[in-house]
Amino acid sequence: MEERCVVAKYLLSQYFKDDIDEMADVTGYSKSAISDWIDGSVVPNHQTITFILNSIFTPEFTVINEFYEIYPGSPILTQLKKMYRGHESRSGIYAFYDSMANLVYIGKASNLLKETYSALNREFEINFPAGIKNKSVLRHQVVRYISAYDVKLFESFDYPKHVESLILRVSKPIMNKQIGILDKAYSESV
Structure with a gap:
């Protein structure tokens, strides 16, 4: 599995409690795109991972x-x-x-x-x-x-x-x- 897919899976697990709906809500990415990253069928690009990290750690x-x-x-x-x-x-x-x-x-x-x-x-x-x-x-x-x-x-x-x-x-x-x-x-x- 590609490293960025592993990172996306880790972020989903650690910060969204494996809830794809919540990750989609916070980041704005579709549930299907997130599912594709998690199962490894699509590799998220570097900017996508950076954006997800910013969504997690930037205060609301x-x-x-x-x-x-x-x-x-x-x-x-x-x-x-x-x-x-x-x-x-x-x-x-x-x-x-x-x-x-x-x-x-x-x-x-x-x-x-x-x-x-x-x-x-x-x-x-x-x-x-x-x-x-x-x-x-x-x-x-x-x-x-x-x-x-x-x-x-x-x-x-x-x-x-x-x-x-x-x-x-x-x-x-x-x-x-x-x-x-x-x-x-x-x-x-x-």
Whole structure:
């Protein structure tokens, strides 16, 4: 059997649990083409194997909601359940915005509903100019909009963590700890 047929069979077994329908759905290839690769009657070309690998390992981002408005007078958990309908226990990224749509917090979650609710109920200290006493408030008192994205997890990759880290380094939301900066990837020559 040709090496690429063996690779296709391995990918079907390891990542699709021998389910040709699922592999066809994820990759877009027909079930008959996949069956031909598996039985060795047709050899998939190199680009086909590369595409299947990319389909397996490239994260799938699904927009759950962008700029979902949070109403201060309504129960937070009820609003979050409505916002996350169907995605409550999924992993992903969420972002909090103030009333002027400024990004104030970014977080990753293995369970979007629980972790977003927890993050909204943490204290945040508002820093006032010198001479005025700082005030602690709960985040949900400052947050007016939430965006959330369902991000598929893989066994060996934590894409939500990497996406969160990149956004933190670029945008520096005021409610997140400051974790550093992105240095230039090149050296400047004079």
